[in-house]
Amino acid sequence: MSLLDVRNVHKTYANGIKILKDVNFSIERKECLGLVGESGCGKSTLARLILQIDSFDQGSILFEGNALQNKSERRLKPYRKNIQAVLQNPATALNPKLRIKDSLMDPYLQFGSQVNLKHFTYTSEANFIGQLLESVGLPKSFAERYPHELSGGQKQRVTIARAISIEPALIILDEPASSLDVLSQAEVLKLLGGLRETLDISYLFISHDLPAVQEMSHQIIVMKGGVIVDSFEKEQLFCSDRHSYTKELISMFE
């Protein structure tokens, strides 16, 4: 059984725009699935559907074989503890009025009693926050800081630390590096790659940056205008039978 199955999902916005048309794919355990496509093709909408903060019209999303749609927030809780997200813009992903430690504690305060941590251990809040910050290469002293005292790359590391804090099975990475400078981009991607191996997490890595996706993922799907046009193992990226749109994307990065 796959970790996550997305089957025949359709989504129409209130203004009548069909943003997703018959989307199908699955994510295996401990695997990174890359999702590539241009801006506005429905990548982030898809992420919101998987994260259950938006509803869809047709189809189903299954986590470990259990359908998620039409569930009350209470019944979604066992699912929410297994899925986290790192969003595109670290500047707005942390509450500017809260210290880093308070932002980091959100997932644990919600799900701490229901999860069995393997990598981290919770003895005290300060100790736990210290472990989280260290795991993303930040000094423990950052716990007391406010988000505006950190650089973009550092903030993104904090949001990554928040996402891994309850050791979820799946993390949705919605363009996690695109708003960072080139150096921070490389560092964040390297960090994410390392964490996946240590913590045995699956990723859905959403990006328009084909080389980054190729670097991170095992399997790649290509989306255009709300439709998945191509799907392949990353080694087959340069095969001649790729879809014309995939070839177009490849040529842009050459």
Next chain:
Amino acid sequence: MELVIKKKSKRRWRMTVLFTVMATVLAVAAYTLLILKHDPALVNLGERLWPASMEHPLGTDHLGRDVLTRLLLGAQLTVGYGLLSLFAAVIIGVPFGVIAGFKGGLIDRIFMRIADAFLAFPDTIVAIVLSGLLGPGIENLLLAIVLVKWVNYARLVRSTVITEHQKDYVTVAKINGLSSFGIMRKHLFPHLIGNVLVLSSLDLGKIILLISSLSYIGLGAQPPAPEWGAMLNDARPYFQSNMLLMIYPGLAIVFVVLLSNILGDYLRDAFDVKKEVES
């Protein structure tokens, strides 16, 4: 670096002084009754319009009442009424704003139309009309002030909730299964409290001005209440012979209004975490 620390400590020092002064004003206002030597309402025509003396440090008014006593008691009335109506406006406005901002849709639209109706008229006009309709008196004036002021708080809170609600950190909180109440308490409340405090300290000055000006024209506090605006009105006929009788309450009003404005500015800086570091 040294300069930044110096600037910060200088500001902190000023802030402390301001708070002390404001606290003193409030304390004086609250405890005036305990330290009074004279009855503020006791008419003694034998002592009318006396100049300053040891017995009456600021002299006596046209009915022979001690001006200092009345001024101090006036602080209690004016600042006390100001705080009371402000508190009521916040208590009514904040929940309205939270509900409208959070729920959106029809509730929000209905709320906005009500708010527009209140905002269409200037504060003073509404207060005058209401005082006129319900009759002069401090209770009706306070009611009028609450009616015109609650909208500001509701709108402020509503717009803060709407702006912050769209940010990614709220999305992440939803992903983490936080309830609306949890999001409100942990993530939005810290944004609201600063904004509301700053607006209310700025508003306090305006409200005091409104109470005083309406009392001056006879719609607020009624004689013999020693409200500062009413005292101004009482002293008006003696403007040429005993000018000080108007200057004392006038200065008192200016002092408290300025104080609340400056305090509002400092509070705004204090709640802006980002600005503190940049400056």
